[in-house]
Amino acid sequence: GQQLNQSPQSMFIQEGEDVSMNCTSSSIFNTWLWYKQDPGEGPVLLIALYKAGELTSNGRLTAQFGITRKDSFLNISASIPSDVGIYFCAGQLGGNTPLVFGKGTRLSVIA
């Protein structure tokens, strides 16, 4: 199946630091989505991107749809303890094809 390469696998950062993570693929995607999963919960949608080059913010979160349509990144500014969790990227090839997910980035914030 399609593969999304998400990096880094895990991050340990100090509270207040900025965070950056990304996803890459060998295929061209029409949509990129970013989700967050808290322990014991299902993933929750953070940001959706639909156009190449699109830059979208949601509070302290900013995500971009790469111009090649093969990558996307997520930035978190001024991290806080509640940012802890697993962040997933997801992409859709087009039409009614289901989402493909990356393996996740586990974020730990040290107060």
Next chain:
Amino acid sequence: NAGVTQTPKFQVLKTGQSMTLQCAQDMNHNSMYWYRQDPGMGLRLIYYSASEGTTDKGEVPNGYNVSRLNKREFSLRLESAAPSQTSVYFCASSLQRRREAFFGQGTRLTVV
């Protein structure tokens, strides 16, 4: 609104037993999905239903069957559970022409 509701939340099965995981959504979504999540593997698609009356295999369908009972409900059945099916199972739904999927809280299944 409840969104996507999964039952049960936890289940322990013995090898060879069968069970059905239930999923219902109240958002009038056309498409529904079943994923499994294993440590370090992300979310892998088991089966999906693009619209009522259709189902298709995903990346890891072996050992599972699904039923799209109506527009709201999509069940996942394990006919003969195996330890390799120990996982967290997530149901999700989306509008057919929009891509954002909304997830339930998951079913944590252990097969011993």
